[in-house]
Amino acid sequence: MNHDSILELDEPYVVQWLEKLLKTPSPSGYCRQIIAMLQEEVERLGYAVELTPKGNAIITVPGEDTEHVLALSAHVDTLGAMVRSIKANGMIRFTPIGGYAMHTVEGEYCLIHTRDGREFEGTVLSTKPSVHVYSDAKEWKREEANMEIRIDDIASSKQETEALGIAVGDFISWDARTRILSNGWVKSRHLDDKASVAALLGLLKAWKDKGIQPKRTTKMIISTYEEVGHGTAYIPSDIVEMIAVDMGAIGDDLSATEKDVSICAKDSSGPYDYEMTSTLIELAKRLKIPYAVDIYPHYGSDASAALRGGSNIRAALIGPGVHASHGMERTHVQAIVGTAALLHAYTMEPYRE
Incomplete structure (x- = not known):
């Protein structure tokens, strides 16, 4: 295949897997089911998968250059919560997993996952949920102490909720x-970051279908604790470069749209590697992949975690543009496919000393 041509992906496959991933619960620390599902699919495609003790999946794709290993990391863990206490009225007080604003989950349906494998439906509400009852319902501050989960079962007291096994x-x-x-x-x-995980699956399938081998051995790391800051604090020691594949933010003072591949030059952890970022920009231009370069001051990635964990690597960050991050998000298939195409182009480049 022409090195200057864009990789064609099986878009229906990418979309199918994106939907599967999105519909599989996986808050940080509760990812065994989704990792098992991914492992089965990746092994079906013919790639080796290793699971780390903390539950990350590492997919190894051999390349011509086995010395300068490249990592592509995306996280499958999401925002969520955990039962903090059961209140006298049977409601659940919850503690957040990940950094979201409370108003983004008010009114949301949820599942409570018990440790014996059962699930109960519920709804996130303010402790003053009705304007017909509480005169200050609209002004009531949406913070952890003022939020609760109503359980859709016989649960009108602490004893009844505990009797359910919650x-x-x-x-x-x-x-x-x-x-x-x-x-x-x-x-x-x-x-x-399930849009990015779907992009990596699409890339793996395209390589398999077309018999493509990357220029360098590539390890795809699917992490399970990114939302709480230590997703890839450990990475294999043979990795010399890492691209975190994570969503691109959209908003004031930012250039990316939901159809673009976001290339992040700097986030809260500092600037990303100059040469890697420059190469990604050059490749996007050459292949005419819609992209934008942005700065994210309130953002950290798996590459940030790897660097803080002491990894001696170069690092970069790209991903599909996502609007309203940590809320009701939106992107476009074009950005997901473009992300995979840009990653492919980078894996075809020789290592630059």
Whole structure:
């Protein structure tokens, strides 16, 4: 295949897997099911998968250059919550997993996952949920102490809720409310970062279908604790470069749109590697992949975690543009496919000393 041509992906496959991922609960620390699902698919495609003790999946794709190993990391864990306590009225007080604003989950449906494998439906509400009852319902501050979960079962007292088997420390996942539209728009919770995971799966399938080998051995790391800051604090010692594949933010003072590949030059952890970022920009220009370069002052990535963990690597950050991150998110299939195409182009480049 022409090195200057864009990689064609199986878009229906990418979209199918994006929907599967989005509909599989996986708040940080509760990722065994989704990792097992990914492992089965990746092994079906013919690639080796290793699971780390903390639950990350590492997919190894041998390349011509086995010395300068490249890592592509995307996280499958999402925002969520955990049961903090059971209140006298049977409601659940919850503690957040990940950094979201409370108003973004008010009114959301959820699942409470008990440790014996059962699930109960619930709804996130303010402790003053009705304007017909509470005169200050609109002004009531949306913070952890003022939020609770109503359980859709016999649960009108602490004793009744405990009798259901719900306990402190049970995980809670939000309803993703996934909608994939025929015009390519995708709106859902947890596009951060399941859109990027779908892009990596699409890349693996394209390599398999077309018999492509990357220039350098490439390890894809699917992490399970990114939202709480230590997703890839450990990475294999043979990795010399790492691209974190994570959503691109959209908003004031930012250039990316939901159809662009975001290339992040700097986030809260500091600037990303100059040469890697420059190469990604050059490749996007050459292949005419819609992209934008942005700065994210309130953002950290798996590459940040690897660097803080002491990894002696170069690092970069790219991903599909996502609007309303950590809320009701939206992206476009074009950005997901473009992300995979740009990653492919980078894996075809020789290592630059």
